[in-house]
Amino acid sequence: MQDKKLTPVQTVIMAVSxxxxxxxxxxxxxxxxxxxTDWNASPAIWIPSEPTFVNFQTLFDPEALGxxxxxxxxxxxxxxxxxxxxATVVSTTLSVIIGLFSAIGISRYGNNSKSTPxxxxxxxxxxxxxxxxxxxxxxxxxxxxxxxxxLIAIYVAVTLPFSTWMLKSFVDDLPREIEEAAMIDGRGKLxxxxxxxxxxxxxxxxxxxxxxxxxNWSEFMFALVLSYSNISTIPVQLAxxxxxxxxxxxxxxxxxxxxxxxPLVIVGYLIQGHLARGMTxxxxxx
Amino acid sequence: xxxxxxxxxxxxxxxxxxxxxxxxxxxxxxxxxxVLVMPLLVALYMSFTDWSPxxxxxxxxxxxxxxxxxxxxxxxxxxxxxVIRTLLISGICLCLEFTFGLGLAVLFMRRFRxxxxxxxxxxxxxxxLPVVVGYIFWMLFQSNGPIxxxxxxxxxxxxxxxxxxxxxxxxxxxxxxxxxxxxxLFFLILLSGLNxxxxxxxxxxxxxxxxxxxxxxxxxxxxLKPVIIVAFVIRAMEVIKLFDEVYMLxxxxxxxxxxxxxxxxxxxxxxDFQLAYGAAAAFLVLVGSLLLVHMLLAPVRNQLLEGxx
Numbered sequence: 001m002q003d004k005k006l007t008p009v010q011t012v013i014m015a016v017s018x019x020x021x022x023x024x025x026x027x028x029x030x031x032x033x034x035x036x037t038d039w040n041a042s043p044a045i046w047i048p049s050e051p052t053f054v055n056f057q058t059l060f061d062p063e064a065l066g067x068x069x070x071x072x073x074x075x076x077x078x079x080x081x082x083x084x085x086x087a088t089v090v091s092t093t094l095s096v097i098i099g100l101f102s103a104i105g106i107s108r109y110g111n112n113s114k115s116t117p118x119x120x121x122x123x124x125x126x127x128x129x130x131x132x133x134x135x136x137x138x139x140x141x142x143x144x145x146x147x148x149x150x151l152i153a154i155y156v157a158v159t160l161p162f163s164t165w166m167l168k169s170f171v172d173d174l175p176r177e178i179e180e181a182a183m184i185d186g187r188g189k190l191x192x193x194x195x196x197x198x199x200x201x202x203x204x205x206x207x208x209x210x211x212x213x214x215x216n217w218s219e220f221m222f223a224l225v226l227s228y229s230n231i232s233t234i235p236v237q238l239a240x241x242x243x244x245x246x247x248x249x250x251x252x253x254x255x256x257x258x259x260x261x262x263p264l265v266i267v268g269y270l271i272q273g274h275l276a277r278g279m280t281x282x283x284x285x286x
Numbered sequence: 287x288x289x290x291x292x293x294x295x296x297x298x299x300x301x302x303x304x305x306x307x308x309x310x311x312x313x314x315x316x317x318x319x320x321v322l323v324m325p326l327l328v329a330l331y332m333s334f335t336d337w338s339p340x341x342x343x344x345x346x347x348x349x350x351x352x353x354x355x356x357x358x359x360x361x362x363x364x365x366x367x368x369v370i371r372t373l374l375i376s377g378i379c380l381c382l383e384f385t386f387g388l389g390l391a392v393l394f395m396r397r398f399r400x401x402x403x404x405x406x407x408x409x410x411x412x413x414x415l416p417v418v419v420g421y422i423f424w425m426l427f428q429s430n431g432p433i434x435x436x437x438x439x440x441x442x443x444x445x446x447x448x449x450x451x452x453x454x455x456x457x458x459x460x461x462x463x464x465x466x467x468x469x470x471l472f473f474l475i476l477l478s479g480l481n482x483x484x485x486x487x488x489x490x491x492x493x494x495x496x497x498x499x500x501x502x503x504x505x506x507x508x509x510l511k512p513v514i515i516v517a518f519v520i521r522a523m524e525v526i527k528l529f530d531e532v533y534m535l536x537x538x539x540x541x542x543x544x545x546x547x548x549x550x551x552x553x554x555x556x557x558d559f560q561l562a563y564g565a566a567a568a569f570l571v572l573v574g575s576l577l578l579v580h581m582l583l584a585p586v587r588n589q590l591l592e593g594x595x
Contacts, residue, residue, distance in 0.1 A: 014398075040428075046432065125576055130568030133561055154321060156317055156321070260417075275474060276471070
């Protein structure tokens with residue numbers, strides 16, 4: 001059944017699916033470059049009459065829409081962009097470093113109890129709403145609410161199962177003999193892992209880092225619940241735009257949405273071969 | 287024997303296996319303990335009290351045993367509907383995502399030009415943030431949006447809908463969004479599964495006179511079974527928690543007709559500040575989803591935990 005060509009019917013199915021998959025992306029991109037007059041026109045305008053970058057400008061300079069006679073844009077998105085970058089970069093780094101050590105530990109030395117992997121894994125099964133409730137209480141008592149430290153702690157905990165399991169699948173793929181050779185040469189176990197294991201899985205390390213970046217950048221509920229006035233992230237800002245100004249600032253919202261998705265789509269294409277591995281905790285290999 | 291040999295050599299080179307294992311896994315365990323287990327214990331305690339933020343410290347609240355739980359399971363129809371609705375949406379989404387994903391994966395087993403470009407294109411939806419996906423579909427389903435425009439073009443003005451004004455269409459919008467977002471994951475997993483189906487049994491079946499349909503259902507699908515189960519379990523774990531997309535699309539409305547469990551718990555805790563009650567609901571969901579995942583996972587647990595070795 002392999003290697004046959006597509007029949008005409010299959011070609012049509014493929015073409016239709018492609019349109020269905022790409023149309024929403026086309027729509028958000030077009031909305032992001034629509035001038036205010038086209039935002040909420042009825043019937044909807046597919047291709048902007050005069051493409052413009054004013055929506056993107058408005059994200060950082062609320063006055064930019066003035067030349068179209070639109071004012072009163074709420075706060076700029078600068079803080080949210082900064083917040084997303086900070087929380088994502090720091091938590092991704094921590095999650096990958098801790099996950100790397102857990103992965104080597106579990107893959108090479110096993111665990112005294114078989115339940116440790118399950119405990120780490122079950123972190124993924126908790127509905128975020130279930131852990132968000134106690135977090136708010138604990139964090140408001142120890143002063144971590146509305147702070148990036150608190151947000152980062154949660155992000156690390158939530159993505160740790162993914163980084164551990166994805167990295168473990170890469171360490172599993174590496175023959176033990178290579179590390180053992182280094183140990184026979186007189187290096188200690190720690191040194192052998194630092195100088196042999198880690199450099200040899202650097203491709204996998206990169207893919208994992210990018211994957212965790214995607215997860216952290218996308219996170220919404222914890223940021224929504226834990227941020228009040230001090231901190232913000234792009235997903236939270238996007239949700240706020242919708243409630244505060246529903247129906248009036250389509251273009252600006254779309255611009256923020258595009259800004260949020262562009263890095264992820266680029267990163268996603270870079271590591272597309274590894275996405276299944278990450279999403280399935282390394283159970284599916286490429 | 288071997289044990290002693292390793293013991294001696296590791297003494298010479300520093301740390302033993304157990305010590306190393308501990309050093310390597312402790313940071314992960316500490317994080318999981320502090321940031322996942324501890325809050326859950328607090329929530330568990332809280333779910334047996336009548337605490338709310340207006341009543342001072344958690345320790346001042348009175349202990350009400352299982353009152354919250356019995357209230358939820360017997361009297362709270364909004365909770366019960368949210369559970370049924372979430373299971374229903376999850377079931378429909380998984381079936382549709384599996385069907386479309388498998389169909390697409392089968393097409394990709396054939397030869398055609400531009401395959402790698404198309405492959406990337408088909409994966410695009412899963413690379414977009416859930417919140418943004420929710421936002422995009424919120425725009426698409428506006429009453430003056432492009433979906434209504436297309437419906438009007440195809441079936442006339444009476445076919446257009448106020449998607450977010452009534453329950454049925456709103457749920458359809460939620461399902462369409464979720465299916466668009468996650469079909470690529472099924473496609474990706476199933477395609478890698480199909481690619482790793484060994485060729486010999488397939489050839490043998492062909493030689494023995496099986497037609498393509500028989501080859502597919504009798505030879506290919508059984509070998510694909512573990513992959514399919516993993517895909518279903520992983521997606522089930524996620525779709526049960528459905529929140530971001532629904533929050534952006536409908537906020538659970540109209541009324542509570544698109545409220546998922548996560549959205550209901552969110553509203554209980556952070557709009558109504560019934561934190562103890564919300565914690566009880568969260569625990570029921572947690573226990574329920576753990577049981578569900580446990581059952582679904584049973585046939586493939588070893589593969590998931592041990593890798594291929």
